[in-house]
Amino acid sequence: MTKLRISIVQYLNTAPLVWGFTNGPLQGKYDLSFTVPSECAEDLRAGRADVAIIPAIEYQRIPGLAILPDMAIASKHQVRSLLIVAKKPIEQVKTFALDSSSRSTQVLTRILCAEKWRIAPEFSEAVPDLPEMLDNADAALIIGDPALRISLGIAKDGWPGAPGQTVCQAATLGFTGSELLYVSDVVGEWRRLTQLPAVLAVWALGRELAAPELTADFLASRDFGLAHLGEISYEAAQDLELPEQALEAYLRDNIDFSLDAENRRGLELYFEHAAKLGLIGKAKAIQWAPAKSAAVKL
Ligand SMILES: C=C(O[C@@H]1C=C(C(=O)O)C=C[C@H]1O)C(=O)O
Structure with missing residues (x-):
C-alpha cells in the first residue's frame, strides 16, 4: 500500500504535532514533506498531499475538506511568532507588506487594520525579508521562525510602547531607514479586539480519506510531541541557533x-470577520473527521 502524503509547516511551532511521525513510534508510516504554510495549502489543493496542516482560512477556500478534531496551531494571548513591524505608529501606516508564506495571519492583519486600527492601507505580498519589506512599505507582517527570532531580539533590547506594542531602535532589527520600529503581536491584538484566541492552522484532508484510525495517529503524534517538548526545543536550538529555554517557553506558553x-x-468569529470583509465567501460550518472514542497512547 502506498503511504499517505503529509504536507507539514516547516516552522518550530509545528514540530510537536508531528514528533510521533518524525521521531516517535509512527516514524516511517507516512510520507512527510515540509514547506511554508501557504504551500501546504497549495499541496492539498493540487492533490500533491493527502493530509496537510493548512492555514485555517484555507479551509473556507478549498472545497471538500474535513478537519481533524482537537488539534491545531493556536494561541491564546500572545504568540511571539506573528509580528507586525511598522516604521511609524500603526494608525499612520499607508502601505503594508504581507509575508507571502502566510494566509491566516494575512487575513487577521486585514481584520485588525479595518476593525481595530481603522486604517485602509495598500497591501502587497513579499518574501519574509524585513529590511527589504520596510524599504518598500510602512509596515510588514512576518510569521514563523523569522518572526520568533525578532521577538527574542526585542525582548532584550526593546521597551513597551502603546498597549500591546514594543518599540525598538531600527538598528536592533538590522534596519537603517528609520529611527524607531513599532512591533505588535498579532494574537495579542486579536485577543484585545475579540477577547478570544486565534487559530492559525488545522490538519485538513479530503473527506473521503477521513477515518477514526487516521485521526488517532495524528492525536497520538501530537501527544507524543507534547510529552517531548524538552527534546524538541533542544534540537531546534541547534538548528535555529536560538536559546533552548526560550524555544521551550514559546512552545509551552x-x-x-x-x-x-x-x-x-x-475560529468561528475569525471566519465571520473574514466573510464580512469579503476575504472569503459566506463562512461554511466545519466538517470534522471522525475520531475514536478513547485516545491512543504511543
Ligand atoms: C503561529 C504561527 O502560525 C502559522 C501561521 C499561518 C498563517 O499565517 O497562514 C499558518 C500556519 C501556522 O503555522 C506561526 O507561523 O508563527
Whole structure:
C-alpha cells in the first residue's frame, strides 16, 4: 500500500504535532514533506498531499475538506511568532507588506487594520525579508521562525510602547531607514479586539480519506510531541541557533495545540470577520473527521 502524503509547516511551532511521525513510534508510516504554510495549502489543493496542516482560512477556500478534531496551531494571548513591524505608529501606516508564506495571519492583519486600527492601507505580498519589506512599505507582517527570532531580539533590547506594542531602535532589527520600529503581536491584538484566541492552522484532508484510525495517529503524534517538548526545543536550538529555554517557553506558553471550545469560538468569529470583509465567501460550518472514542497512547 502506498503511504499517505503529509504536507507539514516547516516552522518550530509545528514540530510537536508531528514528533510521533518524525521521531516517535509512527516514524516511517507516512510520507512527510515540509514547506511554508501557504504551500501546504497549495499541496492539498493540487492533490500533491493527502493530509496537510493548512492555514485555517484555507479551509473556507478549498472545497471538500474535513478537519481533524482537537488539534491545531493556536494561541491564546500572545504568540511571539506573528509580528507586525511598522516604521511609524500603526494608525499612520499607508502601505503594508504581507509575508507571502502566510494566509491566516494575512487575513487577521486585514481584520485588525479595518476593525481595530481603522486604517485602509495598500497591501502587497513579499518574501519574509524585513529590511527589504520596510524599504518598500510602512509596515510588514512576518510569521514563523523569522518572526520568533525578532521577538527574542526585542525582548532584550526593546521597551513597551502603546498597549500591546514594543518599540525598538531600527538598528536592533538590522534596519537603517528609520529611527524607531513599532512591533505588535498579532494574537495579542486579536485577543484585545475579540477577547478570544486565534487559530492559525488545522490538519485538513479530503473527506473521503477521513477515518477514526487516521485521526488517532495524528492525536497520538501530537501527544507524543507534547510529552517531548524538552527534546524538541533542544534540537531546534541547534538548528535555529536560538536559546533552548526560550524555544521551550514559546512552545509551552505561546502556542496552544488544542482545538478546545474557546479556540473553536475564536475560529468561528475569525471566519465571520473574514466573510464580512469579503476575504472569503459566506463562512461554511466545519466538517470534522471522525475520531475514536478513547485516545491512543504511543
Ligand atoms: C503561529 C504561527 O502560525 C502559522 C501561521 C499561518 C498563517 O499565517 O497562514 C499558518 C500556519 C501556522 O503555522 C506561526 O507561523 O508563527
